[in-house]
Amino acid sequence: MSDKFNDLLNRRGFFWQSFDAYKGMVEAGGFYDYGPLGVGLKRNIINKWLKTFVVPYMDFTIEVETPIIMPRIVFEASGHLENFTDFLVTCSKCGRKYRADHLVEDELRKREVKIKTEGLDERRLDELISQYGIKCPNCGGELGNVQRFNLLFQTTIGPYSSNLGFIRPETAQGMFIDFAKLYELSNRKLPLAVAQVGKVGRNEISPRQGLVRLREFSQMEIELFFDPLNSTCPYLDDVKDVKIRILPEDDVAKGVSAPREVGVKEAVEKGYIVNEWMGFYMGLATVFLNELGVPLDKQLFLAKLPEERAHYARAVFDQVVLTERFGWLEVSGHAYRTDYDLSRHVKYSGQDLSAYRDLQVPRVEKEMRVSPNPVKIKERYGGDAGRIIKYIYDNPDKVLRDIESTGKSVFEAFEISREMIYVSEQEKKTYRERFIPHVIEPSFGVDRLLYVTLENSFVERNGKYVLRLPPDIAPIKVAVLPLIRKDPYPAIGRRIWSMLVMNGIEAVYDDGDTIGSRYVKYDEEGVPFAVTIDDKTPMDNTVTVRDRDTTSQVRVSIDSLVSVISSKIYVRR
RNA sequence: GCGGCCGUAGUCUAGUUUGGAUCAGGACGACGGCCUUCCACGCCGUAGAUCGUGGGUUCAAAUCCCACCGGCCGCACCA
Incomplete structure (x- = not known):
């Protein structure tokens, strides 16, 4: 099937590898051109996504478009410069490069030392290499220091080479940075969902497998901002009848491989999904895939274990689709990003990215207010009164504290006594408080969706081939x-x-x-x-x-x- | 990145083992014409190939050697 299928896509011009004219002259894998039919199909898939995730929920969902090139500080804040990396070690003799953490783990396993290298930093990996005397498996040469290979594409912004910029590896950061404006434009209401469709880049070490692993690709993402004290989703009933197939974290941890087929609501109630919004979007994602022609029994939400999750995520489900060619293939990720991203941008930018929350019971704080009594002060100190009065205004707390403990407060040569100040107790009521919203993120890969849509639509009939694309997405x-x-x-x-x-x-x-x-x-x-x-x-x-x-x-x-x-x-x- | 296989018109492919008379053969597709009245594969004709790139061996290289680039499969990788 696979051959005939690829042959058809190729002949009909859905997509092909980019830079074909320079084939064999450049190393630039992981880039694809869409032909006439591919462009139309991709656009229709994006439109269907908008009609599924955005248009019916415009009462709380808005769309933005932000740049694909962003300055360095954005990715310092997001953590991508630090964490979006692989560890590489280079042999100083033959020049081969290895994944450092995997090399160490493999070599130690051969010596019957069991150690998990997942999550170790480069210093620790260097230590292990010297401690166990690990050499290049190819030539036995000395290994250099462990280095990070960052998967961000780098460029410069403007004519100064020190002004580094990077291509975004996800559309998300632009939406986080803009939160204050978007929140304001939405009349400061939560929940607020922000959607963005656009291109991203990841400098993969060795991309392959056609549309499935690209260095430049398109994402459709939503960042849903909500109050962590109120994570109910009022739209959950929209998907209450939607059945999903799910392998929750507990099952994955126990090694269970048979997925549960349950309604979205049940999955939330039983705690398979920790958040209602996450459940809501996973329900919509299932409907979306159904309408692209992917049958339910080829869909699955697979929980990621803590060590498999990205640096920002508290809970993650991958939506995977069973394909003929690639097995189970991730087409979307559903992550609970907490307040990680907003908090980091607050810290790095100094801007306020918080939201308001109304308090059901106003918070009452008692406050002692101290003010000078000019009459009494003048009585005693005459012309010096002005300076004394100013001093009391500037240091009300100290004056009150002194008087309460010793009966007087000393300022230069003057003694301020109890009768020289007024003390009144005031109640201060607070009706709302600020907090950093939490984020649920459903994130779709357009190109992979296009692939699974095509694969599922392909049938053979009387020795001829038919793409049974759903009519509304057919180009x-x-x-x-x-x-x-x-x-x-x-x-x-x-x-x-x-x-x-x-x-x-x-x-x-x-x-x-x-x-x-x-x-x-x-x-x-x-x-x-x-x-x-x-x-x-x-x-x-x-x-x-x-x-x-x-x-x-x-x-x-x-x-x-x-x-x-x-x-x-x-x-x- | 490792190992195996591979790279000839838009596509698929013959030729590579045994270097030379095949100025690279065929099919599909495309284009032009003829014929035509409902489910690909009627007839005639036309165009289309730096044989992945670079270097080497040789009187002579698609064919042998080396390097590089790319592809497929497996392993690894895929925050």
């Missing part, structure tokens, strides 16, 4: 096909084609070849409908509409064609 909706190229059929066909595209329906016109070979061609391109002009058309203004998946045809009038096709495209399954 071309209709092929207009005169049965033969002879007057008056082509003219009618062109008129119908024009009518369709003017109504926003993506269509192609084709009068070449035999009718059968054209059906095969457009089946391969995933075109869900074919309109055929035959000998009846000039007589009664009707055409046939052929369904790609059943090959059956219905005859409709040209006048009703646009509405018939539209209703077939957007039917909810």
